[in-house]
Amino acid sequence: MGVPGFYRWAVRRVPHLRAKSTGPPYNSKLRYLDFNGVVHTCVNDWTLQEEEEYLFQLVEAQLAVLLSLVTPKVLLYVALDGVAPRAKMNQQRSRRFRKAQETDSDGIDAVVDVFDRNAITPGTPFMQRLSNRLRSWAATQAAVPDLQGLSIVISCDLDPGEGEHKIMEVIRNHPEHTHCLCSNDADLVFLGLVCESEHVYLLRTKPNYEKRVPTNTGQPQAAEAMDSDAVPEMPVPAAPAAAASAGPMAEDYEMLSIVALRAWLSSQFPDCLPNRLLADFVAMCCLVGNDFLPHIAAVDIYDGGLDKLLAAYYRLKPALNGYLTTSDLTLNLPRWRGLLEQVAQEEAELLLTTLGLGWGPKQLPYRGPGPPVSTWDGLSVVVSPVPRKTTAAQLSAAMSKQGSIVKSVHQLKQSRGPASWLVRFADAASAVRSLVATRRVETQRLQGPSARLTTKQTNKVTTSLAWEAADWQEELNTAVRESFEYWLGPENLPNDSFLRRHVRQRRDRFVPLRVFVMFRRLRVWMQDQAQLAKVLRSSELLEVWGEGRQAWVRHKVEAVQMLRPASGLQFCPNLPKEYYARYAGPVACGSPAADSGH
Incomplete structure (x- = not known):
């Protein structure tokens, strides 16, 4: 049961998960090796795959490195995967077929391995030779003085069950001891959590360890023969020291404390039984x-x-x-x-x-000015902050975009910080549009203009300015009405995932006004929902239902026709394909291909 990403999550969440208090060699009475992972690691470092003897030397070199990290006192248990349950066999077969198809699709760019990794399967001749070599290695280690009294057990591929399950069977029979497991598989983390023993540790390679390129491939004669006309001799097997330098070294391993993971979970849920x-x-x-x-x-x-x-x-x-x-x-x-x-x-x-019906990207909270007050003259807008080097001509040109007509600009007196300017427009429509428009001066974006002028600001303007006023309320109502007609209309709604989702929530296609008052444009223009409903009722394209904060709005024709059920059904067949393409599950053995039409 592999859980990709669990190691990264555990290291970031669980304090003291990495055992750093004492460095290698660690002490443990019982030591277990889930050995299929070690074999695959050695195959990755097997440079000349014609020589099986070199692979076995790599395996023995890795065993020496692992024994130097953790010295067991009672038992060393080396477990090779045996025959797995039927479900696991189907999953392994699907994985191997998928890997073979990926290799075929790579064409000439694929890396061709002489060694077929399918040989690392229970019952193959390779696994029989590997088991015999491990037994010979165990007999040799029994004569080492430092390992006197240590029992070395080799559970070969003929013993049924995966390696981790064989290991857990031994741990269940000896829960009182301290157990050290060696594997990169997350299975042993979970099995160690639920086992009866309270002292379980896991030795694994660091996720970002760099493989060392062996300086001596162990076959110098073969390398020299490639540059000469002489007949090449048979390759010479690598020396054990050269084989040891090809795989992970002692500093490439780290010890994880499953005890710390247990303690962290218990601290998060103190009322639960462990x-x-x-x-x-x-x-x-x-x-x-x-x-x-x-x-x-x-x-x-x-x-x-x-x-x-x-x-x-x-x-x-x-x-x-x-x-x-x-x-x-x-x-x-x-x-x-x-x-x-x-x-x-x-x-x-x-x-x-x-399906394209989500809420869309999350919007940042609005922090700009609010709607204009009733005392606003309808023509004056304060723009602040503005870069201090900005001239009146530059600001006037920036504020005159999108059909707005600027009558005059006046810099407000300010002792420090960015400058503030008072912009006077020729008509109320230009002033209303400028409140929600984006303006730039020399590629620098100006902050949102404000219609909330204070008496102190107006007194700082020159007295020669003719202070005029305009009827801006009707222009504001028109701008709000046109915005709603656009938002709910056929031009915007097909591309607006947020509003489209709200329109689809009800069969009658009504959307509450409280959804719209969160928009930035209405934050600046109008926040009173009762007034908003009154303005929208004057539209020929919109229909309003309810009053005040309970008011709802919809487009009379376009929205209902555009979002009729038939148009949404065409997306439904695409859902399983898109969903399972990203979150693919296992493929049953012998099942037809996805595009076979069955």
Whole structure:
């Protein structure tokens, strides 16, 4: 049950997960090696794959490195994967077929390996030779003085069960000892959490360790023969020292404390029984990444999915209302329903986003000026802050965009900081539009103009200015009405995922006015929903229902026709394809291809 990304999550969340108090060599009475991972690592460093002897020397060199890190006192258990359960066999076969197809699709750019990794499968001749070599190595190590009294057990591929399950069977029989596991697989983390032993540690390679390029490939004669006309001799096997330099060294490993992970989980849920809490945690981790279940988009571990599940689990109050798993480790389905209901809403949002019906990107909070006050003259706008080197001509040109007509500009007296300017427009329509328009002076964006002029600001303007006023309320009402007609009209709505989602929420296509008052344009123009409903009722294209804060608005014709059910049904067949292309699950053995039409 691999959970990609779990190691990264655990290191960032759990304090003291990395055992740094004491460096290698670590002491442990019982030591376990999930050995298939070691074999694959050695195959990666196997440069000349025609010589199997060199691979075996790499394996023995890695065993020497691992023994130098953790010296067991009682038992060294080396477990090769045996015959797996049927479901796991199907999953492994699908993975190998997929890898073979990817290699074929790469064409001439593919890396051709002489060694077929499918040979690392129970029952193959290669695994038989590897098992015999490991037994010979164990017999040799029994004569080493430092390992006297140590039992070395080689569980070969003929013993049924995967390596991690063989290891856990031994741990169950000796829960009183300290156990050290060696594997990069997250399976052993979860198995170590739920086992009866309280002292379990995991040795794994660092995620960013750099493989060392061996300076001596072990076959100098073959390399020299390539540059000469002489007949090449048979390659000479590499020396053990050269083989040891090809794989991960002692400094490339780190020790993880599963004890620390247990303690952290118990501190997050102090009211829960430790064994029941750990079982629930492992079960929840199946949702964020599993070899046999399709991934759930809402709880993707790379997007904080495991943290969301833990927060939902906390709200369930398992110590009072019941755990997700029973005492015999079966699922308590009613409790699972309560957990999944908390993430179902976010899952639905992601599916709607896939169809183009999501809420759209999250908007930043508005921090600009509010609507104009009743005492506004309808022509004057304060622009601040403005760069101090800006001239009147530059500011006038910037504020004259989009059909606005500037009559005059006046710099307000200010002792320090950016300058403030008073801009006088020729008509109220220009002033109203400028309140929500984006203006720039020499590529620098000006902050939102404000219609809230204070008496102190107006007194700073020269007395020669003829202070005129205009009827701006009707111009503002017209601008608001035209904006709503555009927002809910056929030109904008097909491209506006946020409004389109709100329109689809009701069969009658009404949208509450409280949705629109959060828009930046209405933040500046109008916030009174009662006044807003009154303005929209004068539109020939809009229909308003309700009063005040309970008012709703819709487009009379275009929105209903444009978002009729038939247009939405065409997206439904695309959902499974797009969704499972990103969150692909396992492929059953012998199943037809996705594009076969079956």
